[in-house]
Amino acid sequence: MAAARLSGLAVVAAVAACEHDEIALRALLDAVKDPELPVISIEELGVLREVQVDGDSVTVTITPTYSGCPAMATIEADIRAVLAAAGVAQLRVETVLNPPWTTDWMSAAAREKLRAYGIAPPVGRADADGGCALFAGAAPLVPCPRCRSSDTRRLSEFGSTACKAQYQCRACLEPFDYFKCL
Amino acid sequence: MSRDDTRQALAEYALRLGDNSLILGQRLSEWCSHAPQLEEDVALINIALDLVGQARALLSYAGELEGRGRGEDELAFLRDVREWRNLLLVEQPNGDFARTIARQLLFDCYAFELYRALSDSTDSQLAAIAAKSLKEVSYHRRHSVEWTLRLGDGTDESHRRMQAAIDDLWPYTGELFEADAVDAALIAAGIAPDPAELRAAWQASVSQVLARATLAQPESMGLLSGGRSGLHSEHLGHLLAEMQWLQRAYPGLQW
Numbered sequence: 423m424a425a426a427r428l429s430g431l432a433v434v435a436a437v438a439a440c441e442h443d444e445i446a447l448r449a450l451l452d453a454v455k456d457p458e459l460p461v462i463s464i465e466e467l468g469v470l471r472e473v474q475v476d477g478d479s480v481t482v483t484i485t486p487t488y489s490g491c492p493a494m495a496t497i498e499a500d501i502r503a504v505l506a507a508a509g510v511a512q513l514r515v516e517t518v519l520n521p522p523w524t525t526d527w528m529s530a531a532a533r534e535k536l537r538a539y540g541i542a543p544p545v546g547r548a549d550a551d552g553g554c555a556l557f558a559g560a561a562p563l564v565p566c567p568r569c570r571s572s573d574t575r576r577l578s579e580f581g582s583t584a585c586k587a588q589y590q591c592r593a594c595l596e597p598f599d600y601f602k603c604l
Numbered sequence: 605m606s607r608d609d610t611r612q613a614l615a616e617y618a619l620r621l622g623d624n625s626l627i628l629g630q631r632l633s634e635w636c637s638h639a640p641q642l643e644e645d646v647a648l649i650n651i652a653l654d655l656v657g658q659a660r661a662l663l664s665y666a667g668e669l670e671g672r673g674r675g676e677d678e679l680a681f682l683r684d685v686r687e688w689r690n691l692l693l694v695e696q697p698n699g700d701f702a703r704t705i706a707r708q709l710l711f712d713c714y715a716f717e718l719y720r721a722l723s724d725s726t727d728s729q730l731a732a733i734a735a736k737s738l739k740e741v742s743y744h745r746r747h748s749v750e751w752t753l754r755l756g757d758g759t760d761e762s763h764r765r766m767q768a769a770i771d772d773l774w775p776y777t778g779e780l781f782e783a784d785a786v787d788a789a790l791i792a793a794g795i796a797p798d799p800a801e802l803r804a805a806w807q808a809s810v811s812q813v814l815a816r817a818t819l820a821q822p823e824s825m826g827l828l829s830g831g832r833s834g835l836h837s838e839h840l841g842h843l844l845a846e847m848q849w850l851q852r853a854y855p856g857l858q859w
Contacts, residue, residue, distance in 0.1 A: 489736055490657025519661065520732035522739060556809055557753075557816075558746045579747065580647035584654060588643065604739055 461539040468527030479512035488584035542600040566591035613789040615669035622662030623690035629655030654740040681851035686834040693776040695840040706769035712745035721797035756817025774822040779829035
């Protein structure tokens with residue numbers, strides 16, 4: 423899928439193939455999305471950590487959102503497809519765990535894309551000590567991504583994927599996913 | 605102790621941690637489509653997925669350190685019961701929902717303290733896996749704490765079941781804090797914490813939760829142990845039979 427999107431970027435691809443320029447390669451990798459969040463790129467999500475060019479060989483470093491994120495294999499396959507189509511012959515995709523991924527790496531623009539897609543973006547910043555509290559505090563106040571009402575309630579701290587919680591809006595009654603802070 | 609001895613001790617240690625995560629993840633996944641409510645089905649499977657993810661990182665690392673060419677898949681699918689190094693607690697059957705929650709509570713409080721300590725390990729890969737896992741375990745612990753409160757301080761029936769579950773599983777908690785030669789080698793190298801030092805923090809968390817849940821803490825620490833030397837309860841073999849049968853029946857099969 424990611425490779426198919428590439429055709430529109432043929433010019434960039436041609437440049438990248440000749441020079442393996444890091445900026446051009448990053449532009450190409452913008453086509454690679456998290457399959458569970460198809461509106462934001464792996465760079466916007468913070469999964470893409472580094473693109474290193476050394477002569478003909480390219481090393482792309484990624485980090486998982488959650489340890490068991492099943493999307494990592496697809497993301498790696500998509501990276502390989504996009505860069506192979508751009509003429510990168512020697513590619514290494516490395517996975518690192520440190521520093522641990524955090525929602526704080528998501529830009530305001532990426533958060534707005536999530537909201538427009540129907541997923542409430544993380545509210546505030548991941549609190550370094552937030553996880554240390556033994557007893558759960560009040561659920562964060564999460565505005566409804568559809569009607570923007572703040573009159574919402576948490577149904578469960580776990581949702582359709584590891585990174586989401588389930589909420590429901592009391593104003594428009596729609597259930598929705600919340601991308602929880604981590 | 606030579607560098608190679610420390611490396612082998614670390615391989616064994618990573619294997620123990622990976623086995624805890626994988627067996628508990630496999631146990632929890634048995635709830636898939638059977639949980640008391642849909643949200644809980646989703647929650648338990650999300651937790652199982654985190655645990656299996658952690659296990660993959662730990663078993664891959666164990667295989668790499670061991671240097672015998674075994675990867676995560678060989679370690680997960682081709683070891684027989686005596687070769688498993690997990691704690692007895694994590695292989696205990698799900699039982700009713702209260703029993704599952706009690707097992708998770710006792711383990712999550714332990715995993716939280718362990719990973720917090722391991723985040724400062726002098727071994728950078730173990731520290732990275734621990735720091736990543738700690739974030740997830742925080743969520744898991746909140747989940748088991750909330751349910752313990754709700755069931756313990758709920759109806760007479762839920763209280764009775766929750767108390768019975770805590771009483772039944774308590775004898776398996778002594779093993780969490782045992783140390784052997786592997787631990788000693790890694791403690792000396794600053795790679796792993798002394799399990800005895802995790803005990804006070806674990807005890808404080810569990811006591812607080814049980815008190816608030818109106819549950820009584822069982823009197824004595826039990827003596828059941830053996831998981832880390834491969835002496836398991838009868839339940840592990842059955843779990844492995846289900847988890848491993850595909851690779852046993854069709855060796856090397858891939859998706």
